[in-house]
Amino acid sequence: MAAGERTRSEQAALRVLIVEPPEEEAARQPGGVLDVASALRRLGREIQLEVHREPAVALRAMAGGHADLAVLDQALGDRFWSLLDAAGSAAAPALVVVRASDEAFALEAYRAGAADCVRVGSEFGDLLPIAALEQLRRVRHIRSKGAAARLGKRVDDLKRYNEHIIQNMNSALVVIDPGARVAYANPRAERVLGAEPGELEDEDVRRWFPGLPPEEILPLRTLEDGHRFRGAEMVLTRLDGALIPIGLSCSPLVDSEGVREGAVAIFQDLTEIKQLQRQVLQTEKMASIGQLAAGVAHEINNPMGFIHANLCQLSEYLDDLQKVWDRVDGLRTAARRERIDGDEVRRAAADLEAMIGEVDAAFLLNDFGTAIRESLEGSGRIREIVRDLRAFSHQDTTQRAPTDVNRALDSTAHIVWTMMRHSVVLTKHYEELPPVSCFPVQLQQVFMNLLVNAYQAIEARAEQEELRGEIQLHTEVQGEEVVVRVSDNGTGIDPQVLGRIFDPFFTTKQVGVGTGLGLSTSFNLVQQQGGSLHVDSEPGRGTTFEVRLPLGEEGDP
Amino acid sequence: MTAELPVVLLVDDERHILSALRRSLRREGYQILTANSAEGALETLAEQKVDLVVSDQKMPGANGIALFAELERSGARVPRVLLTGWPEEIPAGELRKAGVTALLPKPWDDAQLKSTLRSCLAGSA
Ligand SMILES: Nc1ncnc2c1ncn2[C@@H]1O[C@H](COP(=O)(O)OP(=O)(O)O)[C@@H](O)[C@H]1O
Ligand SMILES: [Mg+2]
Numbered sequence: 001m002a003a004g005e006r007t008r009s010e011q012a013a014l015r016v017l018i019v020e021p022p023e024e025e026a027a028r029q030p031g032g033v034l035d036v037a038s039a040l041r042r043l044g045r046e047i048q049l050e051v052h053r054e055p056a057v058a059l060r061a062m063a064g065g066h067a068d069l070a071v072l073d074q075a076l077g078d079r080f081w082s083l084l085d086a087a088g089s090a091a092a093p094a095l096v097v098v099r100a101s102d103e104a105f106a107l108e109a110y111r112a113g114a115a116d117c118v119r120v121g122s123e124f125g126d127l128l129p130i131a132a133l134e135q136l137r138r139v140r141h142i143r144s145k146g147a148a149a150r151l152g153k154r155v156d157d158l159k160r161y162n163e164h165i166i167q168n169m170n171s172a173l174v175v176i177d178p179g180a181r182v183a184y185a186n187p188r189a190e191r192v193l194g195a196e197p198g199e200l201e202d203e204d205v206r207r208w209f210p211g212l213p214p215e216e217i218l219p220l221r222t223l224e225d226g227h228r229f230r231g232a233e234m235v236l237t238r239l240d241g242a243l244i245p246i247g248l249s250c251s252p253l254v255d256s257e258g259v260r261e262g263a264v265a266i267f268q269d270l271t272e273i274k275q276l277q278r279q280v281l282q283t284e285k286m287a288s289i290g291q292l293a294a295g296v297a298h299e300i301n302n303p304m305g306f307i308h309a310n311l312c313q314l315s316e317y318l319d320d321l322q323k324v325w326d327r328v329d330g331l332r333t334a335a336r337r338e339r340i341d342g343d344e345v346r347r348a349a350a351d352l353e354a355m356i357g358e359v360d361a362a363f364l365l366n367d368f369g370t371a372i373r374e375s376l377e378g379s380g381r382i383r384e385i386v387r388d389l390r391a392f393s394h395q396d397t398t399q400r401a402p403t404d405v406n407r408a409l410d411s412t413a414h415i416v417w418t419m420m421r422h423s424v425v426l427t428k429h430y431e432e433l434p435p436v437s438c439f440p441v442q443l444q445q446v447f448m449n450l451l452v453n454a455y456q457a458i459e460a461r462a463e464q465e466e467l468r469g470e471i472q473l474h475t476e477v478q479g480e481e482v483v484v485r486v487s488d489n490g491t492g493i494d495p496q497v498l499g500r501i502f503d504p505f506f507t508t509k510q511v512g513v514g515t516g517l518g519l520s521t522s523f524n525l526v527q528q529q530g531g532s533l534h535v536d537s538e539p540g541r542g543t544t545f546e547v548r549l550p551l552g553e554e555g556d557p
Numbered sequence: 558m559t560a561e562l563p564v565v566l567l568v569d570d571e572r573h574i575l576s577a578l579r580r581s582l583r584r585e586g587y588q589i590l591t592a593n594s595a596e597g598a599l600e601t602l603a604e605q606k607v608d609l610v611v612s613d614q615k616m617p618g619a620n621g622i623a624l625f626a627e628l629e630r631s632g633a634r635v636p637r638v639l640l641t642g643w644p645e646e647i648p649a650g651e652l653r654k655a656g657v658t659a660l661l662p663k664p665w666d667d668a669q670l671k672s673t674l675r676s677c678l679a680g681s682a
Contacts, residue, residue, distance in 0.1 A: 297642070298642070301642040301663060301664070302571050302573075302574060302663075303573070304664050305577070305642070305664040306571070306576070306577035306664075307664075308664040308665075309577035309580065309581050309664065309665065310577050310580065312581070312667045313577070313580040313581060313583075313667070367580065370576070371576075371577075374573045374576060374577070378573060421617075422570070422615065422616060422617035422618075
């Protein structure tokens, strides 16, 4: 870079201002100013000559301050001194041509600021061009150290500043030449790709995307037609072969004339972000499993409560009935004797009778049946819950499967309803649906989120006013889509926040109640299945969420 | 004779729980009344003398704690037992404010149920 700068100041033409004396022959003498002119001219376009005949014009030109060197002739007479002054104020060194051997004049000229004096018409007649060149060399030197140095410092500062930014920026930055090779890679890029410093130089960027056709390698398309990309996601193969997700922006690199000379690619390693996303998903899943578990536990606990109590009672009943049976045995023994003892039989029968009365056997037998019936009903309820739960736990979460959406919705609603049956009436309107190819567990997770939200909105509204909570489930086929609607008559959603409810962590609920992840996760889960999630809400009236799932194979990846 | 039996009011929205509780207490010599909501329980309590209330916590409408808090507000001194599967979910402050005499787990243990009720009745006598 410093080299470029030097070239520029060297190339900038040096301006030499020559003032021709009135006597033409003097000027034409060997070594005279015109001789200097022709000598300098031979140096090429580096030197810009300005020859003046009119001293007044020369003075004005000098005052313009653009001369790098003034060549003034003693033969200029009176005007000589004012021209020398002007050269001094314009900071242009003055080279003075002294006629004959006039030391006094030379001394005077030096005193007045002349840079050099050269006598012409002598055996050293060739000295003038040499002296002029020497002066120019000095000018050039001073310029490159002065003005150029000042400019250079600014350029350097800027460059260091840019360099600093590029070196330390959090994004990887790679400059790609038209041949798809790396012209520059910042340290972050080296780190993302797992390269040693400098190792990426000249590397073909196609190597980072093995197996991808060129038209899918975005930087190549930028090289090709100048296309810009922002925030595109790609998978990049590091030098060690590991695959990482990246977010990529590409723009063409153009020179000052607008000609494309490559591309700049800026990208970020998204591994951590993706991991976070997965964690969020997991957190959400855990949160919904937590809610689910609480609902299930409550629902199982009631039947467990009475089944357990009934079993304890039944074992007491059995003890009592055993006592009756023992008396029955006594009676049988008395009745089986070879010689029946009427008294003994009567006593045994009385014993039996007494015991039947004591334990209230009629009641026991009757209630035994009731307790068993009630317990069976309870165990039936638990069995149903477990069957619904199995839908959650026993499925492959990574595989699409033809799914009965009505069943998925119903079993989920059944589980969730257990925790809200006290305050909510659930109405269902299911249309017959063809099987939908989707991820059933994820779908149930979505339904659960919608149901839990609906329930919470109803609870919140019920705190403000007398309310008969109602959740309506509705399914139907619309064209090529299955539509599932979950409607509630809860609080509704304020239009001001309606646009944010799908944002991760957006919640209007208390800490511990809301995670703000339910809807954002649901949105993603539905989208993953090729479907969409919509909301319609009226504050104070209620809310409807609508899940739309594509029918048939189009939704398959 | 029955007039002398302690009157126990059982409150639960789950019919089978009431029936199981009744079964458990069959031999305890209580006169047993039942209600399937807090509101129903308050009606019964307004109509007749009750010596002990046993209520489920989770019910539609007012829950067990709310029922007991209402009793406390009205100055009733009847001992009260709260039946709940999640006792740790109820803050101690609320238990105190509602004047809860004893907590019973759900599912309950028969022996514990009986002894708890006995000691609650003895304490209030
Ligand atoms: N059915 C609904 N009725 C009213 N508001 C709702 C409903 N569903 C969602 N919301 C609003 O959207 C927000 C985000 O919901 P969600 O992502 O499930 O997070 P969370 O339920 O944990 O707050 C909720 O806090 C609530 O304000
Ligand atoms: Mg939610």
